[in-house]
Amino acid sequence: MRLDPFYLIVDDADWLSRLLPQGVKLVQLRVKDRAEHDLRAQIATAREICARHGAQLVVNDYWRLAMEEGCDFVHLGQGDLDAADIPALRRAGVRIGVSTHDEAELGRAVSLSADYVALGPIYPTLLKQMDFAPQGLARVGAWKARIGETPLVAIGGLTPERAIAALAAGADSACVVTDILRNAEPEARAREWLSATQPWREREGFFEPDYALARVCPSPNHGARLRPVSSLVLHYTGMQTGEAALALLCNPRSEVSAHYVVEEDGRVLQLVPESRRAWHAGISYWAGETDMNSASIGIEVVHPGYDDPRPYPAAQIEATAALAKDICRRHAIPPERVLAHSDIAPGRKRDPGEFFPWEELARCGVGRVVEQNPALGATTVSLGDAGAKVASLQRDLAAYGYRVDQTGVYDAQTVQAVEAFQRHFRRAQVDGRADGETRVALARLVATLGERV
Numbered sequence: 001m002r003l004d005p006f007y008l009i010v011d012d013a014d015w016l017s018r019l020l021p022q023g024v025k026l027v028q029l030r031v032k033d034r035a036e037h038d039l040r041a042q043i044a045t046a047r048e049i050c051a052r053h054g055a056q057l058v059v060n061d062y063w064r065l066a067m068e069e070g071c072d073f074v075h076l077g078q079g080d081l082d083a084a085d086i087p088a089l090r091r092a093g094v095r096i097g098v099s100t101h102d103e104a105e106l107g108r109a110v111s112l113s114a115d116y117v118a119l120g121p122i123y124p125t126l127l128k129q130m131d132f133a134p135q136g137l138a139r140v141g142a143w144k145a146r147i148g149e150t151p152l153v154a155i156g157g158l159t160p161e162r163a164i165a166a167l168a169a170g171a172d173s174a175c176v177v178t179d180i181l182r183n184a185e186p187e188a189r190a191r192e193w194l195s196a197t198q199p200w201r202e203r204e205g206f207f208e209p210d211y212a213l214a215r216v217c218p219s220p221n222h223g224a225r226l227r228p229v230s231s232l233v234l235h236y237t238g239m240q241t242g243e244a245a246l247a248l249l250c251n252p253r254s255e256v257s258a259h260y261v262v263e264e265d266g267r268v269l270q271l272v273p274e275s276r277r278a279w280h281a282g283i284s285y286w287a288g289e290t291d292m293n294s295a296s297i298g299i300e301v302v303h304p305g306y307d308d309p310r311p312y313p314a315a316q317i318e319a320t321a322a323l324a325k326d327i328c329r330r331h332a333i334p335p336e337r338v339l340a341h342s343d344i345a346p347g348r349k350r351d352p353g354e355f356f357p358w359e360e361l362a363r364c365g366v367g368r369v370v371e372q373n374p375a376l377g378a379t380t381v382s383l384g385d386a387g388a389k390v391a392s393l394q395r396d397l398a399a400y401g402y403r404v405d406q407t408g409v410y411d412a413q414t415v416q417a418v419e420a421f422q423r424h425f426r427r428a429q430v431d432g433r434a435d436g437e438t439r440v441a442l443a444r445l446v447a448t449l450g451e452r453v
């Protein structure tokens with residue numbers, strides 16, 4: 001059985017004549033504290049409106065009334081399960097969705113052969129006091145791995161942005177109350193939900209992941225690749241949350257994307273097939289190539305960015321290294337072509353930042369680092385200087401791949417290239433001034449070109 005990826009809960013059947021015309025196809029009637037005749041009327045009304053709009057109705061709690069009113073799907077919490085006559089529901093062909101919050105409840109739902117399993121609250125919810133802490137997205141994937149083909153519903157604190165993240169984490173349907181019913185414009189918000197969940201409805205843009213550990217979260221933002229893959233480019237997302245970054249990268253209006261997103265907890269999502277050109281590099285250059293989108297694979301590492309240079313979590317770096325290693329192996333990308341976004345767009349981009357732990361990737365055989373020696377060479381060349389040292393610096397920068405015109409004068413372009421180089425390879429001081437340590441580090445790297453780690 002497949003569920004629609006957008007699952008709306010309403011607290012009164014009156015909502016249905018407003019929200020079903022927007023295109024909602026899966027709805028739960030969750031009415032609390034009413035007299036039986038009122039409940040029966042609510043269920044009958046909901047059933048009639050849903051039938052008219054071709055929507056699936058699920059009745060919460062009142063399994064007996066639901067059966068009597070000819071409904072075919074109920075939702076039961078763990079307490080409801082104690083009282084419900086499951087064999088009678090099964091005999092009547094009524095499907096059963098079950099709430100779960102922990103392993104024991106999941107075990108119970110599985111042993112009942114629930115028709116779907118709901119996990120919540122994924123995020124903090126305002127709807128009701130919960131005895132369980134937010135479950136988080138990693139648990140969504142763990143639950144899905146446990147229940148296999150049985151549909152998984154994620155619920156609690158969801159918004160369209162978070163719904164994308166929950167579906168990308170492994171949920172089959174994202175369920176919501178507050179974000180729609182308490183919205184100033186519920187109809188418009190329901191349409192936003194429909195549009196955010198559309199790829200999961202039609203499986204539009206889905207593909208086989210190129211990396212076995214990635215889960216697909218398709219972005220429409222890609223085009224034809226015009227060059228063979230020769231580089232790997234690392235970015236940070238520069239946004240407060242992974243959910244916000246994912247929503248942006250999957251939004252056709254943003255016209256940005258990347259092949260992969262690595263979440264803070266180490267989950268890997270693939271947005272664009274590697275055979276396609278993702279839109280991550282922007283105006284950029286490396287070693288004579290100006291179409292870096294065509295010539296590279298892009299990984300976005302979830303991180304708030306330069307203004308909040310907190311350490312990248314270990315699980316995230318471990319996952320990034322494993323992904324990068326797999327990509328480099330499959331595309332024969334040499335270590336010197338594992339690049340920072342800042343390398344290919346100096347002056348314009350600073351990601352993934354001098355706080356990115358390149359040495360941990362290098363320990364896994366990904367990319368290059370160069371030994372640091374602060375005692376080396378006293379002479380610093382900087383903006384405005386000219387002469388042999390500047391010419392040699394510019395030659396080395398260009399030989400390594402940076403865009404630097406051979407002017408012999410330490411100009412603004414040279415400052416930006418040196419700054420980019422330092423950001424990646426000499427992180428202790430990123431100032432665009434080529435001190436001895438910077439120049440020796442660069443020369444050492446140039447000497448390694450073509451070597452394999």
Ligand SMILES: Cc1ncc(COP(=O)(O)OP(=O)(O)O)c(N)n1
Binds near residue numbers: 028060076080119
């Ligand atoms: C899809 C979905 N998931 C969870 C719930 C919560 O059900 P329950 O635990 O029975 O709590 P109440 O909704 O009755 O407060 C749900 N209704 N739907």
Ligand SMILES: Cc1ncsc1CCOP(=O)(O)O
Binds near residue numbers: 125158177179
């Ligand atoms: C009923 C329920 N069960 C787990 S979370 C939740 C509330 C979800 O609602 P909201 O979308 O308002 O957070």
